[in-house]
Amino acid sequence: MTDPLRLVRPALRYKDSYIAAAYEYEAEGHWPLWNIDKMIDHFDEYVEMLLLKETEPMPGWSAETVFWSVVGDEYVGRITLRHELLGNLLNYGGHIGYDIRPTMRRRGFGTQQLALCLIEARQRGFARVLITCDDDNRGSIRIIEANGGLLEDKRDIGRHALTRRYWIAL
Numbered sequence: 001m002t003d004p005l006r007l008v009r010p011a012l013r014y015k016d017s018y019i020a021a022a023y024e025y026e027a028e029g030h031w032p033l034w035n036i037d038k039m040i041d042h043f044d045e046y047v048e049m050l051l052l053k054e055t056e057p058m059p060g061w062s063a064e065t066v067f068w069s070v071v072g073d074e075y076v077g078r079i080t081l082r083h084e085l086l087g088n089l090l091n092y093g094g095h096i097g098y099d100i101r102p103t104m105r106r107r108g109f110g111t112q113q114l115a116l117c118l119i120e121a122r123q124r125g126f127a128r129v130l131i132t133c134d135d136d137n138r139g140s141i142r143i144i145e146a147n148g149g150l151l152e153d154k155r156d157i158g159r160h161a162l163t164r165r166y167w168i169a170l
């Protein structure tokens with residue numbers, strides 16, 4: 001793949017590779033959203049649901065902008081920019097959450113994806129963003145620190161590992 005990584009909004013044109021990625025996530029036991037068969041049959045509704053998170057969040061939930069990162073038309077990963085630190089997000093979750101599909105990991109995409117999202121955040125007026133990750137998630141720690149993350153603290157919020165809380169000034 002020689003094209004650069006880009007952030008796009010969810011769209012129907014990425015359906016085939018998104019579905020392929022969904023099976024990869026399922027195989028590693030991480031597929032939190034819709035059942036895959038339902039998603040295949042109703043992909044337009046699925047995309048619409050993701051887009052509406054920006055303007056019509058669930059009550060009590062922060063609005064969030066969902067980006068997909070792609071190379072050409074190939075889905076690579078997902079990164080979400082939450083607009084406000086509502087609820088428990090100040091402790092765990094923060095402004096930005098992300099993943100890279102399993103077959104695309106360890107190629108630098110996770111680091112690039114966050115860098116692109118930080119540009120989006122800056123353009124949207126954020127002065128700084130909070131990102132949290134588990135104390136044993138070495139890949140994510142590398143990604144955050146490579147993008148300028150400064151560790152504020154590690155909190156015990158009852159997970160299997162402490163939660164690292166990083167701020168990135170924009």
Ligand SMILES: CC(C)(COP(=O)(O)OP(=O)(O)OC[C@H]1O[C@@H](n2cnc3c(N)ncnc32)[C@H](O)[C@@H]1OP(=O)(O)O)[C@@H](O)C(=O)NCCC(=O)NCCS
Pocket residue numbers: 098099100101104105106107108109110111112132133134137138139140142143146
């Ligand atoms: C964490 C994750 C996003 C990393 O994505 P990625 O595309 O593999 O990351 P990169 O290729 O940019 O790697 C960044 C650095 O972390 C290192 N790294 C990546 N995965 C690693 C792992 N499992 N163990 C140790 N180091 C790892 C890379 O070697 C690289 O190191 P370098 O900066 O010294 O070159 C990906 O593994 C993932 O989606 N995991 C599941 C979801 C998740 O943990 N999301 C983050 C929640 S906070």
